[in-house]
Amino acid sequence: MNVVQHSEEKLRSALVSKLPAVAKLYSDYTEGERRLLEEGLHPGKRGSLFQPITLHSDSDWIVAHPEEPQDFEAFYRDPHRKTPDAGHSTIYIQTIGSFGDVGLQTDRYVEWLRDYCQAFFCGLSVKLLPAVGVSETGCSFRVNSSSHNLQILTGDLLQFLGKRKPKDAFCIVGITMIDLYPKDSWNFVFGQASLSEGMGVFSFARYDDHFYSRNYAGRLKKKLQPRQGDYSVFQGYYTPPITSTLLLRSCKTITHETGHMFGIKHCQWMNCVMQGSNHLEESDRRPLDFCPICLHKLQVAVGFKIADRYKALLQWMEDDESQLSEAEGAAAHHSAIHFHKPTEAFNKSRLWLRSCLNKLEIS
Numbered sequence: 001m002n003v004v005q006h007s008e009e010k011l012r013s014a015l016v017s018k019l020p021a022v023a024k025l026y027s028d029y030t031e032g033e034r035r036l037l038e039e040g041l042h043p044g045k046r047g048s049l050f051q052p053i054t055l056h057s058d059s060d061w062i063v064a065h066p067e068e069p070q071d072f073e074a075f076y077r078d079p080h081r082k083t084p085d086a087g088h089s090t091i092y093i094q095t096i097g098s099f100g101d102v103g104l105q106t107d108r109y110v111e112w113l114r115d116y117c118q119a120f121f122c123g124l125s126v127k128l129l130p131a132v133g134v135s136e137t138g139c140s141f142r143v144n145s146s147s148h149n150l151q152i153l154t155g156d157l158l159q160f161l162g163k164r165k166p167k168d169a170f171c172i173v174g175i176t177m178i179d180l181y182p183k184d185s186w187n188f189v190f191g192q193a194s195l196s197e198g199m200g201v202f203s204f205a206r207y208d209d210h211f212y213s214r215n216y217a218g219r220l221k222k223k224l225q226p227r228q229g230d231y232s233v234f235q236g237y238y239t240p241p242i243t244s245t246l247l248l249r250s251c252k253t254i255t256h257e258t259g260h261m262f263g264i265k266h267c268q269w270m271n272c273v274m275q276g277s278n279h280l281e282e283s284d285r286r287p288l289d290f291c292p293i294c295l296h297k298l299q300v301a302v303g304f305k306i307a308d309r310y311k312a313l314l315q316w317m318e319d320d321e322s323q324l325s326e327a328e329g330a331a332a333h334h335s336a337i338h339f340h341k342p343t344e345a346f347n348k349s350r351l352w353l354r355s356c357l358n359k360l361e362i363s
Contacts, residue, residue, distance in 0.1 A: 001054055001055065001056050002054070002055040003044075003052050003053070003054055003055075004052055004053040004054070004055065004062070004268065004270075005052055006269060006270075008041050008042065011040060011041050011043075011269065011270075011293075012041055013071065014069070014071035014072060014269055014293050015037060015038075015040065015041070015071075015072060015292055015293050015296060016072070017071070017072055017073040017076075018073075019073060022072070022073050022076055022077070025076070025296075025300055026072075026296070029306075032307075032359070032360040032361065032362065033306050033307075033360065035359060035360070035362070036049070036292070036306065036356060036359045036360050037292040037295070037296060038292070039292065039359065040269075040270060040291055040292035040293065043270040043271070043291075049352065049355055049356060049359065050270050050271065050291055050292065051270065051271040051287075052270055052271065053268070053269075053270060053271055053272075053275065054271075054285070056281075056282070056285075059278050059279060059282075060278060060282050061266065061275065061276030061277055061278050061282060062268060062275075062276070064278055065266075065276060065278075067265065067266055067268065067276075069268040069269065070264070070265040070266075070267075071269075071293065072293055072296050072297060072300075075263060075264065075265075075297045076297075076300065078263050080195070080196065080263070081195075081262065081263025081301075082170070082171075082195070082198060082261065082262065082263065083262070083301050084124055084170045084301065084302060087168060088168060088169060088170045089124055089125060089168070089170055090124065090125040090126070090127055090166070090168050090169055090170060091117060091121060091124055091125070091126045091127070091169070091170055091171055091172075091173065091258060092126075092127055092128075092129050092165070092166060092169050092171070092172040092173070093110075093113065093114055093117070093126065093127070093128050093129065093172075093173055093174075093175060093254075094129045094131075094132065094161060094164060094172060094173070094174045094175070095110055095128070095129075095131040095132070095174075095175055095176070096131075096132055096133075096134065096137060096152075096157065096174050096175065096176040096178070096201070097133060097134045097152075097176050097177060097178050097234060097237075098133075098177065098234075098237065098239050099131075099177055099239060108339045108341075109242045109247070110128060110175075111128070112247060112341055113175070113247075113250055113251065113254055114126050114127070114128050115316055116251045116254075116255075116313075116316055117254060117255065117258065118312075119309070119312035119313045119315070119316045120251075120255045120309075120313060121255075121258065121298070121302060122302065122304040122308055122309035122312050123302045123303060123304045124170065124302060129164065129166075129172075133231070133234070134152060134178065134231050134234045135231035135234070136160075137152075137156065137157055137160040138156065138160065139152045139153050139156035139157050139160065140152070140153040140156050140228060141153065141226065141228070141233075141234075142181065142184075142226075143220060143224055143225070143226065144179065144181070144187070144188065146187065147179075147188075147211075147212075147216075147219065148219045148220050149179050149205070149216070149218045149219055149220065150178060150179065150218070150220070150226075150233065150234065150237060151178070151179040151180060151181045151188065152176070152178050152179075152180060152181075153180075153181060153182075154180050154181070154182045154189060154191075154192040154201055155182065155183075155192075157174055157176075157180075157201045158174075158192065158194050158197070158199050158200075158201060160174075161173075161174050161199045161201065162197055162199055165197075165198070165199065169198065170198060170261070171198035171199065171200070171258065171261040172198065172199050172200075173199070173200045173201070173202070173254065173257060173258055173261075174199075174200070174201035174202070175201070175202060175203075175204065175250075175254060176201070176202075176203050176204070176205075177203070177204055177205055177239040177240065178203060178205055178234070178237070179203055179205040179206065179218075180192070180201070180202070180203040180205075188206070190202055190203060190206065190253055190277065190283070191203065191253060191256075191257045193257050193260045193261065195260055195261060195263065198261055200257040200258065200260065200261060202253050202254065202257045204240070204246065204249065204250045204253065205218065205240070206280055207240065207245070207246050207249040207250060207253075207280070208240035208241075208246070209243075209245065211240075211280075212280075217238040218237070218238040218240075242342070243342060244342035244343060244344040244345040244346070245345050247341075247342055247343070247345070248288070248345040248346060249280075249283065249284070251288065252273055252283065252286060252288060253283075255273060256273050256274060256286075259273070259274050259290075259294070259298070262297065262298060262301045263297075263301075264294055264297050264298065267291060267293070267294050269291055269293050269294075270291045270293075271285075271286065271287050271291065272286070272287065272289075272290055272291035272293075272294055273286055273287060273288060273289055273290060273294075274290065274291075274294045287349070287352075288346070288349040288352075289313070289349065289352070289353075306360065307357060307360050307361075310353050310356050310357050310360070311357065313349075313353055314350065314353045314354065314357070317343050317346045317349065317350045317353070318343075318350070319341060
């Protein structure tokens with residue numbers, strides 16, 4: 001295992017910038033906010049809130065996909081990055097295909113994701129668009145020759161999302177329980193985004209704990225060669241059960257991909273949700289939240305108070321039940337149906353958020 005280490009001077013420059021006009025943005029933070037952000041100058045130090053990146057194999061993202069690290073200055077001066085404004089301040093989520101048996105529990109899962117994004121991108125509105133089936137997208141699809149599961153083509157889905165994107169959208173993100181592929185030569189992809197168009201699509205299919213098992217229920221039982229345009233193959237197709245681990249992994253992916261919409265590139269500074277990942281084990285190593293450098297990028301783009309954002313995320317994790325609409329709440333009251341939000345896998349993040357808030361509040 002190798003550890004990616006950067007000097008304090010390099011990390012400070014990446015966080016603050018040596019250009020006075022850009023560094024001014026950092027000086028606008030409160031003393032408590034700066035104290036928290038500067039925890040990232042010593043990642044891995046005993047008691048630090050932030051940890052260095054560890055590389056476990058040549059298949060890890062940084063090794064396999066060399067990229068130029070993006071510091072705050074490069075982010076801020078990027079002429080192509082998009083920033084929310086009064087007319088474009090809503091993140092739209094589009095579900096594609098089945099998310100399980102139709103019913104309140106499946107609806108709750110999607111709403112949990114929506115509410116998590118609302119807290120994560122604190123200050124922006126996050127809305128759900130009406131669900132669509134795979135056939136409505138008109139996308140190409142295939143059977144993966146190795147894992148023998150169905151996959152849908154990301155480029156076609158992005159074209160579909162472009163047509164569905166509301167005028168007041170900052171961005172639109174598609175989510176699906178069906179595996180994805182970006183082109184024939186690739187085995188799969190967790191997600192793909194078009195930053196210039198403010199669109200992204202990502203799959204939670206491989207977040208099933210049994211996906212890589214021969215007993216995975218999504219493996220087709222016979223050598224099926226579906227005909228393009230015949231979407232009947234997706235009817236009744238397997239979707240993974242809603243578990244705490246699935247919810248955690250889904251929250252990581254949807255916020256990572258949406259983070260790209262703001263012009264935030266893959267993080268190479270320290271452990272961060274914006275790190276790239278080539279495989280599930282690497283994705284699971286990523287924390288649930290931003291490192292200080294990427295947090296600074298989002299904060300300047302959106303304008304939230306760091307403490308308010310952390311409090312909103314903590315509240316989401318500690319709410320035992322999802323929020324019901326008025327009509328659904330009445331129905332649940334009469335039927336005594338309540339849906340427990342499975343946040344057991346978020347315990348480490350919950351403790352981390354409390355530590356961050358304590359650091360912010362020290363006088």
